[in-house]
Amino acid sequence: QVQLVESGGGKVQAGGSLRLSCAASGYTASRNCMGWFRQTPGKEREGIAVIGPNDLTIYVDSVKGRFTISRDNPRNTLYLQMNSLKFEDTAMYYCAEESRGVCYPGPRSNFGYWGQGTQVTVSS
Numbered sequence: 001q002v003q004l005v006e007s008g009g010g011k012v013q014a015g016g017s018l019r020l021s022c023a024a025s026g027y028t029a030s031r032n033c034m035g036w037f038r039q040t041p042g043k044e045r046e047g048i049a050v051i052g053p054n055d056l057t058i059y060v061d062s063v064k065g066r067f068t069i070s071r072d073n074p075r076n077t078l079y080l081q082m083n084s085l086k087f088e089d090t091a092m093y094y095c096a097e098e099s100r101g102v103c104y105p106g107p108r109s110n111f112g113y114w115g116q117g118t119q120v121t122v123s124s
Contacts, residue, residue, distance in 0.1 A: 002026040002113045004095050009118030016085050016122070022078040022095030022115055033103035035111060036069060036080045038091035038120075047105030049080065050098065060105055063089075087124040092117040 008020040020036070035050040049059045049069040057069050068081040078095050099112030 002097070004097070004113055004115035006093065006095055006115040006118040009093060009120045011121045011123065012085055014085060014087055014122055014124050017081070017083045018085065018120060020080040020082065020093055020095075020118060020120075022080075024076045024078065024097075028076065033098035034069075034071065034078045035096050035098060035105055036067075036078075037094045037096060037105075037108065037111075038089075039094070039117075040091045045094065045108050047108070047111075050103050050105045051078070052103040056103070058103070058105060082120070085120075085122045087122050090120060090122045092119050 003025045005023045006020060012018055031053050033050055033052045035047055037045050037047050039045040048063045049067055051057050051069045051071055066084045070079045094117045095115045096111035097113040098110055100110045102110055
């Protein structure tokens, strides 16, 4: 059974940092494209970063230069290092596995397995 479990969210002041983790079980995550999404109430879930099986990464402009996606293959864990956090980064963050063979941060429908989410709150 495939399972993704996020952790590492919390409250931080603007300019601070957090590292999110996503532990995968039931399959070998390193063979797949994995991504991070985020969602705020009333808005669509948006993809922000992906990492391919060859470790190629893609970021959306709003997080480029501040966030880093990576993975630890022996631990089967995906990470999102978030630096220089802004108030507008406040959201529920989700990790997901891409399932249609197109490694890009979206659309949401391309991603088949999802974690339950972890909340990040940035105070200004």
